[in-house]
Amino acid sequence: MSLKTPVTIFLLIAVAGLAAFPHFSDEFYLEFFTHLMVMGIFAMSLDLLIGYTGLVSFGHAAFFGLAGYLLAIVTPQDEAVALWLSLPVCLAGAALAALVIGWFSVRTSGIYFIMITLAFAQMLFYYFNENEALGGSDGIFIFSKPFVGFGDWQIIDLANPTTVYYFVLASLVVCYLLLTVMLRAPFGQVIQAIRANEHRTRALGYDTQRYKLVAFVIAGTMAGFAGYLEAVSTGIVSPGHLHWHNSGLVMMHVILGGMGTLYGPILGAFILGLLHDQVQEVTEHWHLVQGVFVIFVVLFLPRGIAGLVGRLFGRARDLDTEETRVADDDEHKVGAEPNGERTK
Amino acid sequence: MIEPILTTRDLSKSFGGLVAVNNVTLDFAPGRVHAIIGPNGAGKTTLINLLSGDLPPSGGSITFKGRNITRLPAFEISRIGLGRSYQKTNIFPQFTCFQNCWLGAQSRLETSMKFFRPAAAYAEVHARAERALDLCGLTHRRDLPPAQISHGEQRQLEIGMMLATEPEVFLLDEPLAGMGPQESEAVVRLLNDLARDHTLILIEHDMDAVFAVADLLTVMVDGRVLATGTPEEIRSNAEVQDAYLGSGEGKA
Numbered sequence: 001m002s003l004k005t006p007v008t009i010f011l012l013i014a015v016a017g018l019a020a021f022p023h024f025s026d027e028f029y030l031e032f033f034t035h036l037m038v039m040g041i042f043a044m045s046l047d048l049l050i051g052y053t054g055l056v057s058f059g060h061a062a063f064f065g066l067a068g069y070l071l072a073i074v075t076p077q078d079e080a081v082a083l084w085l086s087l088p089v090c091l092a093g094a095a096l097a098a099l100v101i102g103w104f105s106v107r108t109s110g111i112y113f114i115m116i117t118l119a120f121a122q123m124l125f126y127y128f129n130e131n132e133a134l135g136g137s138d139g140i141f142i143f144s145k146p147f148v149g150f151g152d153w154q155i156i157d158l159a160n161p162t163t164v165y166y167f168v169l170a171s172l173v174v175c176y177l178l179l180t181v182m183l184r185a186p187f188g189q190v191i192q193a194i195r196a197n198e199h200r201t202r203a204l205g206y207d208t209q210r211y212k213l214v215a216f217v218i219a220g221t222m223a224g225f226a227g228y229l230e231a232v233s234t235g236i237v238s239p240g241h242l243h244w245h246n247s248g249l250v251m252m253h254v255i256l257g258g259m260g261t262l263y264g265p266i267l268g269a270f271i272l273g274l275l276h277d278q279v280q281e282v283t284e285h286w287h288l289v290q291g292v293f294v295i296f297v298v299l300f301l302p303r304g305i306a307g308l309v310g311r312l313f314g315r316a317r318d319l320d321t322e323e324t325r326v327a328d329d330d331e332h333k334v335g336a337e338p339n340g341e342r343t344k
Numbered sequence: 345m346i347e348p349i350l351t352t353r354d355l356s357k358s359f360g361g362l363v364a365v366n367n368v369t370l371d372f373a374p375g376r377v378h379a380i381i382g383p384n385g386a387g388k389t390t391l392i393n394l395l396s397g398d399l400p401p402s403g404g405s406i407t408f409k410g411r412n413i414t415r416l417p418a419f420e421i422s423r424i425g426l427g428r429s430y431q432k433t434n435i436f437p438q439f440t441c442f443q444n445c446w447l448g449a450q451s452r453l454e455t456s457m458k459f460f461r462p463a464a465a466y467a468e469v470h471a472r473a474e475r476a477l478d479l480c481g482l483t484h485r486r487d488l489p490p491a492q493i494s495h496g497e498q499r500q501l502e503i504g505m506m507l508a509t510e511p512e513v514f515l516l517d518e519p520l521a522g523m524g525p526q527e528s529e530a531v532v533r534l535l536n537d538l539a540r541d542h543t544l545i546l547i548e549h550d551m552d553a554v555f556a557v558a559d560l561l562t563v564m565v566d567g568r569v570l571a572t573g574t575p576e577e578i579r580s581n582a583e584v585q586d587a588y589l590g591s592g593e594g595k596a
Contacts, residue, residue, distance in 0.1 A: 003438035186456040189463045193447050196436040202395065203434075204509055205451035214457065 006313035011176075011263055018169055022162050030161050031233065035170045036273045038230045041175050043253035043265030045222035048179060050251070051260030052188070053215045054195030055106070058114045058247050059121030060223050062101065063094040065242030067224030068095075068231035069128055070142045080144035083158075087146070089230060094224020095217055097124075102216035106209050109198075121247055129239040139238025142231055155181045171229060172266070175222060179262055182218075191215050256297045258306025267305045349374040349543050350395070350426070350513055355404035357390050364390040366567035367404065372513070377535070377544040379554045382564035383587075388547045391433060391564070392517050395545070396428040397421040408513075422451065422453045427511030431518040431547070435490050440500050442477060442486045448508030449473040473508055479537075480504030483531055496527035503531070507538075514538065516546040520553055532556055555579075563587070 014096045022030055042064055049055040067090040074089055074179045101120040108116055127185025129261070134140050145158035156162050182186050182188050193201040202208045231237045238248065250269075270289070301308055348371035357365040365387045372378050380388050393399040395406060397418035405414045413421060422428075438446050449472035450456055450463065463469070477483050480500045485493050492502060503519055519535065520528050535557050538544060540595070550552050554561065554575075561578040563570040565587050571578060578584055 102441045128368075181462075182459045184462045184464070185460055186450055186453060186458040186466070189447065189450060190456045193436060193439075196438050197434065200430075200436065200505075201447070202417075202419045202433045203398065203422060203428060203430075204505065205419050205450050206419075206456065207419050211456070 007263070007310065010309055010313055015169075015173060019166075022165055027161060030165055032273075032277065034161070034165045034168050034233045034268050035230070036174045037165075037231065037266075038226050038294075039250065039253065039269035039273065040266035041168075041172055041229065042223055042226035043250050043257065043269045044175060044179060044262050045219045045226065046250050046258075047254050047259060047262055047265045048191075048215060048219045048222070050254050051258075051262075051265075052183060052195060053191040053212060054198070055212060055216065056114050057105075057216070057219070058119045058244065058251065059101065059117035059119070060219070060250055061242050061244070061246035062117075062121035062124045063223035064227035064230070064246065064250075065128065065237065065239070066076040066097055066124060067091065067094045067138070067227035068237035068241055069134060071146070071228055071231045072134065072142050072237050073143050075144060075146075080147040083146040083148045090228045091221050091224050094227070095221040098217045098220025098224075099213070102213045102220070106212040106216060118244060119246070121242060122220055122244060125239055125242040125244070128242060135238075139236055139240070143234050145232055145235070147290055158232055161233075162282075168233065170230050171225070175225070176262055176266075179222075183262075187211070187214070216323065242256065252294065256294065256304055258304025259308040261304070264304050264306030264309075267309065271305060346373050348372055348407055351407045351547070352391075352395070352507055354405070354406045355391070355487050356402050356405060357387075357393055357399060358402050363567050365394060365401075366449050368564075368567075368569055369404075370562060370569065370572065372543060372545055373543065373560070375380055375538045375539075376559040377546065377557050378560045378562065379558035380545065380562045380564060381549075381551075381554060382570070385566075386564040387567040388564055389517055390567075391514050392428065392545070392547060395421075396426060396515050398428075422509060422511070425512035426515060427506040427509045427513070428515035429506045429517060429519060432499045432519055433490075433495075433502050435491050435498065435501055435505065440487045440489055441482050441493065441504070442473060444490070444501055445473040445476045445480075445504050445508040446470075448476060448505040451509055472510065475502045476508035479507050479534065481534070494527075496523040500527065500531065503534070511542070512543065513543040516544060516548075518547050518549065519546060520550045528553065 021033060024032070042060070046057065046060045049057050049060070054305070070090040070093045071086055074086050101117065105113055105116045105120070120228070128134055129137050147154065148158060149155045156167065158167065183192070190201065190206050193206070194208050194211060227241060253268035253272060254265040256272065257266065258264025267333050275289070275293060276286055279286050283289070297304065303310070350372040352368050352370050355365060355419045356363065359524055368391060380391065382388055385540055389572070390399065394401050397416055397420065401414060405412060405415065406425065408424065413424070436447065439447070446469065449469045450466070452472065453466070453469065463535050477486060480503050482497060485497060490498050493501070499519065499522060503516070506514065519531055523531065531552050535544060535546070539557065558575060560572065561575055562572040563578060563584050570587055571584050573581065
């Protein structure tokens with residue numbers, strides 16, 4: 001715990017900043033930040049696979065888009081659907097899809113895993129892209145936001161952008177805490193062991209495929225949650241949500257942000273998103289700038305933006321690199337418990 | 345005659361045209377130290393890989409305590425009480441020595457599909473991991489990652505991880521490989537300790553160590569069992585001397 005204090009302080013400041021943000025922001029940036037936080041949840045869910053389990057999924061957008069489409073499907077034309085009803089349906093749909101795709105995918109590894117997850121996601125993309133009843137390539141509007149309340153009594157109004165903003169912020173915090181707790185629990189220990197050495201993990205008595213499948217389903221469900229929030233906040237779902245561009249974008253958030261840190265991918269989503277927003281005001285060559293940025297981060301920040309944060313806050317911890325391992329000798333003496341210490 | 349704890353019947357494994365293990369029929373008695381020796385390429389490691397489920401056999405069967413385990417996957421075999429250590433150190437380089445043992449210890453939980461309670465709060469796992477670390481003699485290296493300990497200590501850790509799973513039968517693939525004399529001595533002592541209430545099946549090239557700990561020896565040559573017997577019997581077996589011990593490359 002103590003080791004992570006500097007990062008914890010950073011995260012608390014960040015959350016406080018996000019909580020105060022609506023008071024200074026216009027509506028455009030309010031909605032933009034809502035979107036960035038949604039992408040943060042999405043990226044965190046992928047980090048569970050890439051950064052912790054060692055599964056490089058290139059089809060993560062499938063669950064994100066699928067849950068959004070499910071919300072559009074269960075929302076009647078001119079009536080709101082209850083959140084209590086639509087959210088479980090959408091999450092269950094994403095979880096089921098993850099179970100099916102994962103069942104096939106976890107049998108493969110490396111480049112084949114990348115290809116099979118990509119293939120499944122593209123299949124779903126084409127399904128929604130060609131489905132005229134769901135708006136085809138234009139996508140579909142969700143005219144009424146999910147209703148949060150009982151009977152006629154509305155607790156929170158998801159049609160209000162500020163309310164949605166705080167709802168998403170709360171979701172982001174809850175997802176982060178849930179994943180943090182899970183990674184310290186026995187399950188989290190096993191998936192991190194799988195990433196480090198799957199063969200030995202199996203030899204020690206763990207059915208590694210089952211653990212990988214469960215991680216895949218959890219990550220897919222959380223990606224679905226992000227997709228649900230995106231659909232709620234923007235009121236539209238389009239095939240682009242499932243496209244491999246979106247899978248690639250979120251993977252970039254994870255890798256640039258810092259794999260295996262949870263908060264790094266959130267930072268990745270924010271920094272890339274904000275950079276995009278600023279750059280496109282001065283030039284239309286966004287992809288050129290993005291490319292340079294990616295090369296810069298990969299070359300100079302091998303542990304991603306999170307590594308930079310760690311350094312700025314007085315810590316550079318990563319057990320993957322030998323130099324820090326030696327340099328941080330003292331910290332290992334403290335990091336004795338079998339939990340998340342090694343992940344920061 | 346005691347009921348064997350682990351048996352193989354006509355166990356075979358071929359890789360393409362190469363028959364690495366050829367109709368091996370062996371009985372392993374409980375509570376004994378049974379060493380498998382033989383020149384390089386005799387199929388010893390392949391045999392261990394078959395017993396541990398790392399490789400599926402091409403033919404024959406394996407029985408553990410009366411149960412056919414021939415086709416069980418490696419993780420099941422570990423869970424029913426057969427632990428193994430590897431000849432080529434096979435550990436978790438990113439984790440500390442303690443965390444390495446922890447993973448072995450945690451695998452004895454009913455299931456690790458537990459998502460909320462912190463792993464550190466499982467006192468029995470904690471105790472098992474500490475005990476394993478202590479047994480393999482690495483308590484003083486507890487919080488160091490494997491990169492910071494010596495090669496011999498990594499070999500000890502390899503054994504420690506297996507100890508943490510508290511198996512009944514230990515499959516040890518060259519536990520002494522690459523160890524200095526002092527470390528070697530410590531491990532031989534550990535093996536003798538373990539032998540008191542466990543079954544040990546070990547491959548070893550260090551003949552002094554083999555004769556010091558083994559109750560029974562099996563000599564393998566070209567995938568086949570050449571002879572099985574007590575150390576004295578093996579030492580005086582003419583065939584064995586011809587094929588292996590006497591050929592001047594006793595340390596193959």
